[in-house]
Amino acid sequence: xxxxxxxxxxxxxxxxxxxxxxxxxxxxxxxxxxxxxxxxxxxxxxxxxxxxxxxxxxxxxxxxxxxxxxxxxxxxxxxxxxxxxxxxxxxxxxxxxxxxxxxxxxxxxxxxxxxxxxxxxxxxxxxxxxxxxxxxxxxxxxxxxxxxxxxxxxxxxxxxxxxxxxxxxxxxxxxxxxxxxxxxxxxxxxxxxxxxxxxxxxxxxxxxxxxxxxxxxxxxxxxxxxxxxxxxxxxxxxxxxxxxxxxxxxxxxxxxxxxxxxxxxxxxxxxxxxxxxxxxxxxxxxxxxxxxxxxxxxxxxxxxxxxxxxxxxxxxxxxxxxxxxxxxxxxxxxxxxxxxxxxxxxxxxxxxxxxxxxxxxxxxx
Ligand SMILES: [Zn+2]
Numbered sequence: 001x002x003x004x005x006x007x008x009x010x011x012x013x014x015x016x017x018x019x020x021x022x023x024x025x026x027x028x029x030x031x032x033x034x035x036x037x038x039x040x041x042x043x044x045x046x047x048x049x050x051x052x053x054x055x056x057x058x059x060x061x062x063x064x065x066x067x068x069x070x071x072x073x074x075x076x077x078x079x080x081x082x083x084x085x086x087x088x089x090x091x092x093x094x095x096x097x098x099x100x101x102x103x104x105x106x107x108x109x110x111x112x113x114x115x116x117x118x119x120x121x122x123x124x125x126x127x128x129x130x131x132x133x134x135x136x137x138x139x140x141x142x143x144x145x146x147x148x149x150x151x152x153x154x155x156x157x158x159x160x161x162x163x164x165x166x167x168x169x170x171x172x173x174x175x176x177x178x179x180x181x182x183x184x185x186x187x188x189x190x191x192x193x194x195x196x197x198x199x200x201x202x203x204x205x206x207x208x209x210x211x212x213x214x215x216x217x218x219x220x221x222x223x224x225x226x227x228x229x230x231x232x233x234x235x236x237x238x239x240x241x242x243x244x245x246x247x248x249x250x251x252x253x254x255x256x257x258x259x260x261x262x263x264x265x266x267x268x269x270x271x272x273x274x275x276x277x278x279x280x281x282x283x284x285x286x287x288x289x290x291x292x293x294x295x296x297x298x299x300x301x302x303x304x305x306x307x308x309x310x311x312x313x314x315x316x317x318x319x320x321x322x323x324x325x326x327x328x329x330x331x332x333x334x335x336x337x338x339x340x341x342x343x344x345x346x347x348x349x350x351x352x353x354x355x356x357x358x359x360x361x362x363x364x365x
Pocket of ligand 1: 356
């Protein structure tokens with residue numbers, strides 16, 4: 001099926017520029033392509049990752065049919081077992097009594113809503129504008145994902161980077177304090193927020209496995225769908241870079257038209273499609289980079305957790321992760337990696353790649 005030829009109108013360019021401005025496209029491009037002392041950029045690292053990932057066909061996750069009460073009980077049990085110091089907070093969030101999750105009219109802002117399997121709305125936790133409370137929305141699809149998504153969003157809900165925003169609003173902190181926690185954050189501090197949630201997902205799977213709610217096959221389905229997401233996030237970042245590096249800001253109608261013409265001439269439909277997506281959706285490379293970081297750091301962290309020889313070592317890792325959650329608002333990519341694993345991001349990517357290579361080797365034996 002031939003898709004309609006992309007027509008670059010003045011309005012289209014204006015909207016395209018607005019999208020790019022929303023995520024500081026040129027600055028973000030610089031952030032991920034800048035090289036360190038060894039001539040390696042974050043982009044080089046993630047491209048290196050892409051080359052070692054092996055995928056199997058996508059499979060839908062297992063259906064479950066749990067009431068919200070049953071789900072809540074399982075999640076509370078998980079948090080009290082793994083993160084006892086956070087258990088009370090989690091319980092309050094889930095039963096609608098946590099003060100950070102109550103709006104100015106006294107209503108709980110925690111919502112569970114049924115969604116159709118193909119619905120694109122994503123569950124989220126966050127604040128909006130100057131509201132002194134957080135919103136918590138989970139969309140349920142009657143699969144294992146419901147449980148995991150709730151546990152995932154809870155990790156954001158108890159993480160300092162969300163809490164400190166509410167504190168700043170409640171304490172009427174000076175604008176510069178508030179701005180530093182929200183819009184003036186650096187790319188490097190913004191991109192760590194999916195680390196906590198992916199570590200929680202992996203630990204939660206382990207817990208569901210121990211309870212017989214998931215089995216080994218379900219874990220494989222999960223791991224594969226994680227890899228599928230990772231590969232698509234990486235290719236989005238790469239393709240967006242390939243477009244942005246050929247443009248200067250603000251983008252003019254002439255330059256975007258010339259680029260599109262050239263891409264049609266080269267039959268580079270992937271990049272034309274990427275231009276359309278950059279214009280039509282808010283999924284941009286800055287947003288995707290945090291998922292790449294989250295999945296990779298969590299994978300290496302969890303591998304180390306699984307390799308612990310004693311319960312004491314495991315407890316130590318959980319304890320330090322619990323402490324990590326209290327300081328996420330002060331960390332950036334490098335200090336977060338250091339805090340969690342005592343490594344820089346480059347070494348974590350190397351560990352991930354080595355891990356994947358040994359996975360492939362084992363599969364081939
Ligand atoms: Zn998340």
